[in-house]
Amino acid sequence: MLQARRTLGAYARPAVAVDLVILTLVDCALNVLLVRRGEPPFEGKLALPGGFLRVGDGVEDQGEDLDVAAARELEEETGLGAEDVLLEQFATFGRPGRDPRMRVLSVAYYALVRPELAQRVRAGGDAAATCWEPVAGLSEGALAFDHEDILRVALERMRERLDTSALAFSLVPETFSIPELRTVFSAVKGEPQDPGNFRRKVARLIEDGVLEKAPGVRRTASKPAALYRFRA
Amino acid sequence: MLQARRTLGAYARPAVAVDLVILTLVDCALNVLLVRRGEPPFEGKLALPGGFLRVGDGVEDQGEDLDVAAARELEEETGLGAEDVLLEQFATFGRPGRDPRMRVLSVAYYALVRPELAQRVRAGGDAAATCWEPVAGLSEGALAFDHEDILRVALERMRERLDTSALAFSLVPETFSIPELRTVFSAVKGEPQDPGNFRRKVARLIEDGVLEKAPGVRRTASKPAALYRFRA
DNA sequence: CCAATAGTGTCTGTAAGACATTATTCC
DNA sequence: GGAATAATGTCTTACAGACACTATTGG
Known part of the structure; x- marks a missing residue:
């Protein structure tokens, strides 16, 4: 004091x-x-x-x-x-x-x-x-x-x-594909993320309303991927 | 600069x-x-x-x-x-x-x-x-x-x-009972923890070698509880 | 004996990990 | 067509939550 x-x-x-x-x-x-x-x-x-x-x-x-x-x-x-x-x-x-x-x-x-x-x-x-x-x-x-x-x-x-x-x-960009989000997790965690399992995790976020579908697709060297957006 | x-x-x-x-x-x-x-x-x-x-x-x-x-x-x-x-x-x-x-x-x-x-x-x-x-x-x-x-x-x-x-x-004290550890979780999380489920969680820590059994028992108003200790 | 609580067992739903399979695009 | 990869499906195991039940102590 x-x-x-x-x-x-x-x-x-x-x-x-x-x-x-x-x-x-x-x-x-x-x-x-x-x-x-x-x-x-x-x-x-x-x-x-x-x-x-x-x-x-x-x-x-x-x-x-x-x-x-x-x-x-x-x-x-x-x-x-x-x-x-x-x-x-x-x-x-x-x-x-x-x-x-x-x-x-x-x-x-x-x-x-x-x-x-x-x-x-x-x-x-x-x-x-x-x-x-x-x-x-x-x-x-x-x-x-x-x-x-x-x-x-x-x-x-x-x-x-x-x-x-x-x-x-x-x-990731404002609208992003699930594979793009997966690269973020892979990069931060320092190890590759299983595509199938990661997709399921993100699917739950979509069901819960955390993410929503966005228009358009992401074009890559192979099959294009659907886009999503973070809500609120 | x-x-x-x-x-x-x-x-x-x-x-x-x-x-x-x-x-x-x-x-x-x-x-x-x-x-x-x-x-x-x-x-x-x-x-x-x-x-x-x-x-x-x-x-x-x-x-x-x-x-x-x-x-x-x-x-x-x-x-x-x-x-x-x-x-x-x-x-x-x-x-x-x-x-x-x-x-x-x-x-x-x-x-x-x-x-x-x-x-x-x-x-x-x-x-x-x-x-x-x-x-x-x-x-x-x-x-x-x-x-x-x-x-x-x-x-x-x-x-x-x-x-x-x-x-x-x-x-918790250096050696503690599982119910004692449970009160810590209850107090910090602000909601009661189920005794059975909490015990299972702690049992895994014991199996993994994080905790070990300690001698003696903790005497309370009812049935005494076994004591454990944090390892390393 | 009775109250209290330590400790065990069961059932269910959810999620993670490994992995196979199908679908759709670019080249 | 073929390579690449998005997207889906399957199986197993682990864990969380709810809850019933048994065991052991103090009073």
């Missing part, structure tokens, strides 16, 4: 960043948006996009919300608005020494981008150093700071939530 | 607190450890225990890790060490205005305390204003700041993880 009063302004404060694990599907593989660092520390290494939280100067203006900061960073890096992208906070990283310059906390979000929007990203990004990289192809030590940890935890959380949330529908 | 350099020291930083949702089982009901505030803001209201993260002054000393801060707060409030308690970060709260004095981010942890340890808490706590309160009995607006949100999110996360993690074993 008393300690709280002393602490109020006296103690040092950490810098707080918001970092994004922006994911999409490219050729049936999970890709993450990375930025090539142009300055120390970790100059030349790849890093997750992110930036510092804007904090106001006083009582009247306390600055921006965490979710707003995440949406702002997303827009700056990709040109995409939060209405098109699933953006969810999943953990906060604060190990001392994770940034050699100073104490930095990173509030981490994952952002799931539909494949058709992902193509536009390069144009929208402010940095020419921005690129999509396959998650599976990242070698140990390729990322700056503790960003490998952040990426790993993001994927763990997504795997936990894949079957119990609407997360997967944010990685 | 350039912006990052400018941000490095120039922008205002938020204060960062670590708040704890410390839970235990009292009479088959989930209870949370709360502190009566003795000063504004929210004077007289109940609040989650917590404190500010210790941040070093420079590059050499960057201060304590988030998990260490959580463990330190736990020890200060309860006298319990982190080795006896399941302590997990679950979310970070940072809405502007959540603390009227200044911008404060709260990194939130839940801490699950075995019932037999919970009894010792009053002695260990540094504040006489510390008390266990039944979660279900908390009326709207009883908690300070946004601590009702924090508590709600903690319970949501725990419900998600109850069936897929070892979380429940941290809310």
Whole structure:
């Protein structure tokens, strides 16, 4: 109590960043948006996009919300608005020494981008150093700071939530075929999904009204597939 | 990039607190450890225990890790060490205005305390204003700041993880009966669990080697129950 | 003995996994 | 026609929920 009063302004404060694990599907593989660092520390290494939280100067203006900061960073890096992208906070990283310059906390979000929007990203990004990289192809030590940890935890959380949330529908086009949705599950879980069994699972979602049929078909190299849409 | 350099020291930083949702089982009901505030803001209201993260002054000393801060707060409030308690970060709260004095981010942890340890808490706590309160009995607006949100999110996360993690074993004694474990599930899920079906679920854990039989029995008002122990 | 509850057994519906089969398109 | 794959069907096993029943203790 008393300690709280002393602490109020006296103690040092950490810098707080918001970092994004922006994911999409490219050729049936999970890709993450990375930025090539142009300055120390970790100059030349790849890093997750992110930036510092804007904090106001006083009582009247306390600055921006965490979710707003995440949406702002997303827009700056990709040109995409939060209405098109699933953006969810999943953990906060604060190990001392994770940034050699100073104490930095990173509030981490994952952002799931539909494949058709992902193509536009390069144009929208402010940095020419921005690129999509396959998650599976990242070698140990390729990322700056503790960003490998952040990426790993993001994927763990997504795997936990894949079957119990609407997360997967944010990685397919607005209208999608069942095989397309299956590639999302295969990519996130890291193992192929049986076509027949997966279809049955989705069929239950349709019966329950979670999905509905959409007009048109998806043309591929073989038999076209019917399209569906996520409801509400 | 350039912006990052400018941000490095120039922008205002938020204060960062670590708040704890410390839970235990009292009479088959989930209870949370709360502190009566003795000063504004929210004077007289109940609040989650917590404190500010210790941040070093420079590059050499960057201060304590988030998990260490959580463990330190736990020890200060309860006298319990982190080795006896399941302590997990679950979310970070940072809405502007959540603390009227200044911008404060709260990194939130839940801490699950075995019932037999919970009894010792009053002695260990540094504040006489510390008390266990039944979660279900908390009326709207009883908690300070946004601590009702924090508590709600903690319970949501725990419900998600109850069936897929070892979380429940941290809310029973080291050796426990199946009915005792059942009360944990009932309390967290908020609905009674069928004794027969629950027993079958636990029987599978025993077959799989997750649990093992422990010596002795738990004596109650009726037929005594066999005891089990969590392995590894 | 009686109340209470630990512990067992049964039945049903649902879902997952493995896998075979048919149907429809592109080339 | 043939390759590819969408779409359907079958069989088995596992698990959840509802519920009846038996066993063993304290009072």
